Amino acid sequence: MPRMAREKSFDSIYHVMVKSISEVALYQDEKDKIKYLDFVKKAQDQFEFRVYSYCLMDNHAHFIIDANGADISKIMHFVNYKYAMYFNKRHERHGHLFQDRFKSLIVKDDRYLFALSAYVHFNATDIKGYETNPEEYRFSSLSIYLGQKTDEFELVDDEFILSMFSLKEAAARGMYKDFVFKVKSIVDVKKEEFINEGTEYRSMRTVLVRDLSPDKIIEIITKEFDIDKLMLRIKRASGAKEAKAILCFVLRKFCDLKCCDICKIVCMGQSNVSKLCTLGRELIKQEKYKGLLQEILKETA
Template sequence: MRRSRLSFPNSYNHVMNKGLKGEIIFQNSDLKKKFLELINKNKNRYGIKVIAYCIMQNHFHLIVKNEKGNLSEFMKKIEGDFGLYYRKYIGGKGYVFITRFKSTLIQEDVYLKTAIVYVLLNPVRAEYTKYIDEYPWSSYNEYFSNSNERITDNNFVESIFGNISQLNKYADNFQNTKLQIKHTKFGDILSEEQYIKITEDLSNRRKYCGTSTLRRLKDKKKENVGKIIRKFEREYHISIKNLTGKDDKSREIRANLLCVLREQTFLTYLEIQRIKPFKKLKISSLANIYARLKVR
């Protein structure tokens, strides 16, 4: 039975695959370079933004943004071309990868940060290196550097971590932790429970409506953000532009607004952070505020 895989236009996905029968398919630098070249060569053609990567000895990890909904086509292309190159380089016949690639849908914000450091920490967990920056076949050294040879959207990664110290701190805190992936009938998801419900709804709509209709549904819901905010302002007799105080009442109203935005719109924490009352808060702080409010 084919594995279900969740991916939508503009979704974030953790993608991985490994060599058939545990074969060491990335056994030297030439093979690793070739695989990265294929990723770099084809990413724009298929509308893929690479967020993070790590090429190990017998498997690879990618974090990508599937901007045009072409993730399956992209993976088929790079795995197919690498397979042809590998058989010509090494010899032999047959498949190179064990199966179709595995993909986990990732909720933006904190979950995306967690997935990025999980991928970057693979060489440390496998004891290839002691420190995260010592492994040459991950994207770690593309961030916060002057390198001109980049495959990743380093600016995006730098914007969500802030600086190299925060990235390292996040990695240190996560080093001995596993991803808490949820297995659903629609596919694997790394997210909070609320996002799973939204995703299942999207999957059903995608099945019956098609991608273009799904995009219109999502865009329409985002259009309603202004209406939701105006309704909130009327109920609380405030303007959110003035909701910047540090007193307990202002904090409580901000928290309630955050909860409304999370549960009634498609806005991510990153998008909510652009709204004035939340501009000075970190994404991790927004996630913590929401989590505390939900357990009351």
């Protein structure tokens, strides 16, 4: 039976749930949970989406993700594919790990977003030892919202939701705590099915543009590295590896291209393009390339 097309909007906020197949725990221990969040962080560096809240359980996990102009399917495929490969290798198993595709619902309005945030954070009360103190659970973003812990995994944007409570940080955190612990959920989110029938939710958020011209980006990269365009198409071109790596990374980030599309541009296989994207993600953080992404956005505006 063919799968239903996923409801998507590139400027929407999503409630995303991932779940393992019934006979396997998605996370066997804390190391697995740390690794999963590490892959989420790598995906965030690549696609520049926002995470508003999350909670990892044993056989499933919940996230509130602002796609920020990216394709939610590409984001989750990036995370789950890499995690499944890691998990099977570490635990010496084969076969599928996740139950079907990830589930997603478009957040419809502020009221639903507040309720959803409370629901996601209250999942931790189902874990033994955290029934009355979910804020102490390491793999939930609740403690970040309450200002009790720093963002260990550098994932969460808590300012967006907190700013809807108050523009003063201390007051916002206090009001959010009262909301979560007293209201818990305005909507019975737990019983709502993931049927992908949500309506788009837009707010005053700024959304990253993803339809930049690949030709213009290539022009900027070749100028930055002072190389000929042909060098980007030669597999082992001397001195062009960093340029190709940053090009692959930027094409994924700003052009919403699939890996196979980038393969045609740089004349390389998907495995090599994937490795170059990873290298590009690390290179762009270096001091010598500081400001390059902003320059690309400026030049292509």
